[in-house]
Amino acid sequence: MSQSILLSFQANISVHQDLEASFILHSSNLKLDLSHLSAGLKKAIATLQGEGATDEELANLVTQIDGSPNLPQLYYYLQQFIRYGLICHTIRVDRESLATLVPITTSSPWEWAEIEPDKKYKLSRFAYCHREGRQMIWESPLSQMIVSLKDWRCTAIMHQLVQAKTCNALTKIPNVSKQIAQAFLSLLKTAQLLEEIDNNSAESETDTLAQWEFHDLLFHSRSRSGRHSHTVGKSYRFLGKIKPLPAIKPQVSSNVISLYKPDLEKLKQEDLPFTLILESRKSLRVHGDRPISQREVGEFLYRVARLRKVFFRPYMECSTRPYPSGGASYELELYLAINICKGIFPGIYHYCPQNHLLEQISPQNDYLKALLINAQKNNGEDCLPQVLIIITARFARVSWAYESIAYSLILKHVGVLYQTMYLVATAMNLAPCALGTGNPNLFATATGIDYYAESSVGEFILGKQ
Ligand SMILES: Cc1cc2nc3c(=O)[nH]c(=O)nc-3n(C[C@H](O)[C@H](O)[C@H](O)COP(=O)(O)O)c2cc1C
Incomplete structure (x- = not known):
């Protein structure tokens, strides 16, 4: 051979x-x-x-x-x-190509990994497989190379490697010689798709690596530069193919409630000093007996999220609002799941940042209750929030222009919006608390909004102490 x-x-x-x-x-x-x-x-x-x-x-x-x-x-x-x-x-045995190692970075020098015949190896839990064009690709966020399989025997070996195996054990697969097994394992180990089993130790990962979940490390490596060869940043890859979304989401309902607009000039004079707000900001999870009012909801939304103006940048419509947004994308939308508010009936509402009003999506129903109960579970308290603000993202506002980083950019925007909400709520003596988990599936069912077009990416509870 x-x-x-x-x-x-x-x-x-x-x-x-x-x-x-x-x-x-x-x-x-x-x-x-x-x-x-x-x-x-x-x-x-x-x-x-x-x-x-x-x-x-x-x-x-x-x-x-x-x-x-x-x-x-x-x-x-x-x-x-x-x-x-x-x-x-590409490794070849008897003139048959088995698999190809493809570098994805201009990386540090590397050498072929040695495979020891008596050692056991298994597939790394970070390794994953997907179709790219006409190829079946294996990759891992630990690696700066990808592996493209050319021969069914390699797929069979991958399947066996979910359990630790020596090269010899892999020769039980029909038509897999020891030489094929050894050559392929060496390629996999070079690409860091394999774990080597150490007979003297139960753990094969360092404590640091053990604390990374597969999806987190993949997201981290793919949404930052350095460990892949994809374009990062603004590339406008859909220009001329798909129309960009408008800066403002079209009105969702004709059943609307106009909101109070605060006098910003007066607030500039009379508001609490910035450092006092920053230093007294804290998460308040329990809402008292006095309900938040329509006026307070109006002032809060105006100060946090109203639209200031729309303008045009090359290729897409943009806007300005009180909080910052990468590329002035402003893909985030606010929905209010109102449990109790003086002047507004319970229900699910969309906030229109352009006209500063609430558009009713649904009245009180079981979905509203489910959303509020979900939020209550996440804040660990015994009472339903007065108002749950659900933040969604119209994903394509960002992914139309940006490549590799779209979702991570959206999550950064949620953080920026959270802090703006915290500070405004503190200035208004309201009780704010961000939530770390939410259920976009439930939100999609409750509102009928397409999960893939616009999903919930953050939740925030607001009320009066
Ligand atoms: C992104 C984010 C997610 C959070 N998730 C939750 C949550 O799910 N439940 C909760 O009770 N508090 C949540 N909080 C509030 C934190 O627990 C709180 O900010 C932290 O304990 C510090 O307290 P402080 O806000 O009062 O300074 C979250 C805060 C942030 C910024």
């Missing part, structure tokens, strides 16, 4: 050459002019496109065309390409 490793360029890299002897490597963020290289080196480098070749095959090409003095240059260029994450490695 013969085993080899094919080197090939990443799919996004192409070689442009013409009769003038110009020879340029291209990708979306790379342009490398290698026109000065010898004919043998150019031939070897051009061979890295498509299927690729082993380093022995590449060396033969250079020797045949240029002679052996150019071999050190070949190895130098291969090393540099690998170092800058341009090269994929």
Whole structure:
């Protein structure tokens, strides 16, 4: 049985050459002019496109065309390409490709991991598999490489690796030789998709890693730069394909309640000093017998979340409001689940920040009760909140413009809005408390709003002490 490793360029890299002897490597963020290289080196480098070749095959090409003095240059260029994450490695046994290791960063130097025949290995709990285009990809937030499977035997091995196995144990799979198992495990270990079982210790993870949940680490690594090759930030990838959402959500109901508008000039003169508000702010979870009033709800919403003005930035409509928002996206909407409020009937309402009014979505019903009970459970107190403010996000306001970071940006906006709510409530002598969990599924059922278009991403309770 013969085993080899094919080197090939990443799919996004192409070689442009013409009769003038110009020879340029291209990708979306790379342009490398290698026109000065010898004919043998150019031939070897051009061979890295498509299927690729082993380093022995590449060396033969250079020797045949240029002679052996150019071999050190070949190895130098291969090393540099690998170092800058341009090269994929495909393991091949008996001329059959099993799997390809694809770097996703211009990362630190790496080496093939050794597999010990008597050691047991199992799949890392951070490893996951998904379809990307026409490929089945395995990746992990621990890794700076992804693995693309080419052969069904690799899928069978992955399946077996949910339990710790030695290489020998994997040869029970039909047509899997020890050599195949060893080569594939080495690739998986290099990509940090494998855990090595230490017979002397029950724990294979450090305490630090043990405290990361799979979804948290994946979200962290994918929504920040450094551990993936996706675009990060404003890319407007849907420009010309999908219309951006308007800055203001269209009115949801004609059954509306106009709200009180406070005199901001007067407040600027008479409000409590900023430091007093900041220092006396605290979470107050228990609401007393006196209900919050329509006037207070109006003042609170006006000071926290009203729309100041709409303006146009290239490609999309934006707005300004009292709290900050990345890209002036203002994707967050406020819904009030009113249990008790002087002047407003219990029910579920949407706050219209443009006209400063409440639009009724539903009167008192079992869904309202379920939302309030859910909030009560989360604040650990014995009484239902007077008002539960449910914050939703019209996701596409952010994901239309931003790539990789859309959801994390939305959660940052929720934090910013929470603090604005806390400070305004404190200034108004109201009882505020943010909540850490909520149920977007229940909210979707209660309001009939499409979960994928606009879901709840935060909750806040408000009332009078
Ligand atoms: C994002 C966030 C989520 C929170 N979630 C809850 C919650 O679910 N239940 C609760 O009773 N308090 C919750 N709180 C309030 C915190 O418990 C509170 O801010 C913290 O104990 C500090 O107390 P202080 O706000 O009175 O200074 C949350 C606060 C924030 C900022």
